[in-house]
Amino acid sequence: MNGSRVCSDDYGLLTTARDWLAAGRQPALVTVLKTWGSSPRPPGSLLVMCRDGSHAGSVSGGCVEEDLLARYRSGELGELPTRIDYGVNREEATRFGLPCGGRLELLVEALTDTAELDALLAAMDGHRLLAREVDPASGRVQLRPAGPEPTFACGESSVIRVFGPAWRMLLIGAGHLSQYVSRLGLMLDFDVIVCDPREEYARDWQVPGTRLVTLMPDDAVAAHTGHSRSIVLALTHDPKLDDMALLDALASDAFYVGAIGSHRNCELRRQRLRDLGVPETQLQRLHAPVGLPIGSHTPPEIAVAILAEITALRNAAAPAAGVHRISAA
Structure with missing residues (x-):
């Protein structure tokens, strides 16, 4: 192996x-x-x-x-x-x-x-x-x-x-929310990789069963999401890191690409990606704000909402029409 x-x-x-x-x-x-x-x-x-x-x-x-x-x-x-x-x-x-x-x-x-x-x-x-x-x-x-x-x-x-390969989850950012998302991901049998090139975040990452990489986000997407069972989640709130990952992830075969943020910040992100040349067909693949609308506020609740949406899509259970996504500001 x-x-x-x-x-x-x-x-x-x-x-x-x-x-x-x-x-x-x-x-x-x-x-x-x-x-x-x-x-x-x-x-x-x-x-x-x-x-x-x-x-x-x-x-x-x-x-x-x-x-x-x-x-x-x-x-x-x-x-x-x-x-x-x-x-x-x-x-x-x-x-x-x-x-x-x-x-x-x-x-x-x-x-x-x-x-x-x-x-x-x-x-x-x-x-x-x-x-x-x-x-x-x-x-x-x-x-x-x-x-x-x-x-x-x-x-x-x-x-x-x-x-085939395990469902792989690449998390951009080794922050507080990523700890809860990664633990739930492991429980659901994902291969969880956490990417954070920021030394102050990477040095404190301690979630057994996950792998931490300090590559730049676009390099991490290229190295670790080469198949259709890939999940990419941008969780840093830092456009310099999140947008870098999303550019490559939206053009890849990844099954699910998501990013946290308020509705306003997510619309600003979409516009930035448009300005960088990302076509609308790829932007339509972006789940942002990420997760199901369960009224989430705390990091554990937001993690549940994120994994619930991914699980629903994996099981081909489409969200109800007219449902609005959660806002993870």
Whole structure:
């Protein structure tokens, strides 16, 4: 590995599966295909299991795993790949503890090729997106480069799961707000990098699990946000630093670019960027003031608002029409 932090859930699960397969432990991969009602885990969630009961990951938050493992150990699942439904009626939903009468459909497939798992892990190490497409009827698997597409898609003839680099968050500024944003980012499994060339800020940065760089902001954007799972947040209130980062970030493939400030200051920033030649199509990508409108005033509240908006967009949950953003002056 190159020393950078990768997505722990997918990377750890694939590493475990590869090791179990190399040891001859007959691992199977379980994927959540569809959910109905209130299911604890979303489509695309993964679990890998062995016949001895060992498992990693989760497809239901603990509701059906025990039954699934027992059926795999006993051979009840039959020839793989196979589809399984849990919670098809209220009695079964109650039996397995699925909340609110929930239901989920799973695909169980045998893992037999260590080269496939190595390729997926290498893609994550190399900050590349790779799609794994499986035919749920035959079990045939294809790997292909992935672009800015949904992380998971399920059809009758194919199930596609995209693997790749961790979602990376680059924070411009090592100030008070960045401490809260970075802690929440780590909790949500972001690879958090903090950029601040100001010695008086950089020397006092102490958030375990993050990386501090003292590059100029434009250099940090170029070095650390080279893929579509990048987040860039300008949090210094200093135009000399924030605008420098935004110029490059708005022209990049970054998924989300945001900046703090009052509505007035954000409009002044947009005008400065226009004067520097940033086209309107790029300015439309700028989230400023950054975050959802939850009435935030304190740094912890503003951090929650910022991560909530990013999470909503990652989950393709568009904000309600007519909503105004928070003002983080």
